[in-house]
Amino acid sequence: MxxxxxxxxxxxxxxxxxxxxxxxxxxxxxxxxxxxxxxxxxxxxxxxxxxxxxxxxxxxxxxxxxxxxxxxxxxxxxxxxxxxxxxxxxxxxxxxxxxxxxxxxxxxxxxxxxxxxxxxxxxxxxxxxxxxxxxxxxxxxxxxxxxxxxxxxxxxxxxxxxxxxxxxxxxxxxxxxxxxxxxxxxxxxxxxxxxxxxxxxxxxxxxxVPPCKITDDEVFRGVTGRFILDRMRLDGKVAYVTGAGQGIGRAFAHALGEAGAKVAVVDLDGAKAETVVEELFLKGINAISITADISKSDDVQRMIDAIVSKWGVIHIGCNNAGINMNSASEDTSLEEWDKTFNVNLRGTFMCCQAAGRVMLKQGYGKIINTASMASLIVPHPQKQLSYNTSKAGVVKLTQTLGTEWADRGVRVNCISPGIVDTPLIHSESLRPLVQRWLSDIPAGRLAQVTDLQAAVVYLASDASDYMTGHNLVIEGGQSLW
Ligand SMILES: C[S@@+](CC[C@H](N)C(=O)[O-])C[C@H]1O[C@@H](n2cnc3c(N)ncnc32)[C@H](O)[C@@H]1O
CATH class of the missing domain: 3.40.50.150 (Vaccinia Virus protein VP39)
Incomplete structure (x- = not known):
């Protein structure tokens, strides 16, 4: 032997x-x-x-x-x-x-x-x-x-x-x-x-092979011959995601890439963005990293220019970067208010505007903003006035742009996640609140970032073309209790 x-x-x-x-x-x-x-x-x-x-x-x-x-x-x-x-x-x-x-x-x-x-x-x-x-x-x-x-x-x-x-x-x-x-x-x-x-x-x-035609309509043969799951594919599309170095943004970048898009991974922390790009490459997804602070208009324009010079177009813009600070309203400083609004609302607006200008010229685009369940309810017991009001602003921004640009091929929608299990909520101050939150959530658990991935792909795809200015709430039922 x-x-x-x-x-x-x-x-x-x-x-x-x-x-x-x-x-x-x-x-x-x-x-x-x-x-x-x-x-x-x-x-x-x-x-x-x-x-x-x-x-x-x-x-x-x-x-x-x-x-x-x-x-x-x-x-x-x-x-x-x-x-x-x-x-x-x-x-x-x-x-x-x-x-x-x-x-x-x-x-x-x-x-x-x-x-x-x-x-x-x-x-x-x-x-x-x-x-x-x-x-x-x-x-x-x-x-x-x-x-x-x-x-x-x-x-x-x-x-x-x-x-x-x-x-x-x-x-x-x-x-x-x-x-x-x-x-x-x-x-x-x-x-x-x-x-x-x-x-x-x-x-x-x-x-x-598809059967010979019994009924010759789009329901039977699919829109442009594509069945529903194919209509959610993003092959050939170019996307960017801000705040994509971790948490929800990272999950969005993976989801869009898995669905076929090329992805610009944008984050304040360039090293984190680069790590996500490496992950995407390992999965065969074309990606680039961009370091940008979306509260600065120059950075926002540089981000858009970098994507256009690399890939020539922008089909999908996910404006996801956001921050949250906690303080009782009577103690909220103007500094906290301004900082939160500069990123969450002003920054999101600047990204929408810069990406929107490219998309309006193209006659096509999908903008997906990350709002929050806090735009609908007042999450408690933590106190977060600036965050709640800035996210309510993101919803109104989305509704306004969604209607203003709809007839020129640009759809603007937002996703409002409930409390997501990200490193952010494991901070010392928030950790003790988790049990309390759980009792407020009909689904009995916090959201995982993966719970949000199908929504971003849907909103980025042609399958959602008739949806604009919408706030898609994904919170395990929390806003209903
Ligand atoms: C060529 S071998 C299969 C090899 C296997 N597909 C592979 O790739 O490793 C054919 C097998 O079919 C089984 N077989 C033959 N007639 C069968 C029947 N009527 N029902 C189920 N199995 C049958 C035989 O016992 C034999 O194990």
Missing amino acids: TSSPVPDTPVEVIVDLLTKAQDIASYCDNMISDLFLAGQTLKMLIHMSQAKRVLEIGMFTGYGALSMAEALPEDGCLVACELEPYLKEFAQPIFDKSPHGKKINVKTGNAMETLKELATAGEQFDMVFIDADKNNYINYYKFIMDNNMLRLRGVICIDNSLFKARVYLNETTDSNGLALREFNQFVSNDPRVEQVIPLRDGLTLIRR
């Missing part, structure tokens, strides 16, 4: 077992590299299709299942149908050792029976991998399509669809070759799908 390092992951365990077998039977060499390639191909397909639910018909050792499971998100799931119970006994302990194995649910027995069970339960899949008894491929395929088990945009992969080229041999009497020939013909005549030329000895990819 060749000495090799102790295998670490379950996939390595399987490869290790097969490698050891290779010393006994050298022909396994091809099989191992083929198996490895097959696993990598399947894994890549899951990544590319961003599938969350996978159905594998024919599991065998579980190598393919585990390779695919590795590419699934944490809440993804793979149902593996396998005729032979002993194969489940072989694979299950390996799955149990893997952090990805919990995503796999092995169902033993005839796959057709399992399919019926899954269909009765209304199960649907983003990807189906058919790799079992060839004479049943056509039945599996028909059952899946006829019972709507393949989600819209779903993909079916068919292994061995050329069956060592026997499908092409006119004289062949090979039952598998004949079954696959009939299968391939059936699929190519099926208007519900598009089929890709087979790879390897036949790995066919079949994509579900």
Whole structure:
């Protein structure tokens, strides 16, 4: 036996077992590299299709299942149908050792029976991998399509669809070759799908296509052919977020980038902005950092100029930077008032105006200001007059600009978060208040920055084009109690 390092992951365990077998039977060499390639191909397909639910018909050792499971998100799931119970006994302990194995649910027995069970339960899949008894491929395929088990945009992969080229041999009497020939013909005549030329000895990819038109309107076919989640994508858009070095702004920058936008990360603290840019780069998001104090008009103009000179346009402006100081109203100094208003309201106005001028010229733009639940209620028991009034001002600023610029393609909305669990509220003075706040929140918890991310993407996207001057309140119900 060749000495090799102790295998670490379950996939390595399987490869290790097969490698050891290779010393006994050298022909396994091809099989191992083929198996490895097959696993990598399947894994890549899951990544590319961003599938969350996978159905594998024919599991065998579980190598393919585990390779695919590795590419699934944490809440993804793979149902593996396998005729032979002993194969489940072989694979299950390996799955149990893997952090990805919990995503796999092995169902033993005839796959057709399992399919019926899954269909009765209304199960649907983003990807189906058919790799079992060839004479049943056509039945599996028909059952899946006829019972709507393949989600819209779903993909079916068919292994061995050329069956060592026997499908092409006119004289062949090979039952598998004949079954696959009939299968391939059936699929190519099926208007519900598009089929890709087979790879390897036949790995066919079949994509579900939108159905022929029953009703020809935008609800049925999607606005400009894009369904709702696609309409929230921000591919090709340029965004900036102020106060993006941490907390809500950082979460906004990530969300906009994940949705496809290029993001200028703006913060008073340049090092923090740069760290967020590095995070975005790691996720494949194009980003730049800009150090700016948005309470200074020169800084605001420099920020806008930097974005325009880098990317030529600004589609999305998130004016999020803000500060909060606590004092009883009778003790609030003019200095505290001015400082708070200079950032929260005057600064937000300057950003809206500078970005708005660019957007009005473009005839398109989305401005999203961060207001606060404090614009609606008076949060207590902490005392924060300047903050509350400045944020009420942000809402009125948003309403006014939202209506003034709407007919020129620029929408202005704001988000009013409740109490968000950010480093700001862990200050010594605020920490004791958390229990008190919790009893005022129907949702029973503080907001996480991630609770706000969908809202900013929605307001930044074309899906919200009819919304302007709106204050979108996200506070777990707190303002209603
Ligand atoms: C080629 S292997 C599958 C390999 C696996 N997909 C992978 O990538 O690692 C085919 C498997 O299909 C199973 N099989 C054959 N007929 C079946 C049926 N009617 N129902 C369920 N499984 C079946 C076999 O027991 C065998 O384990």
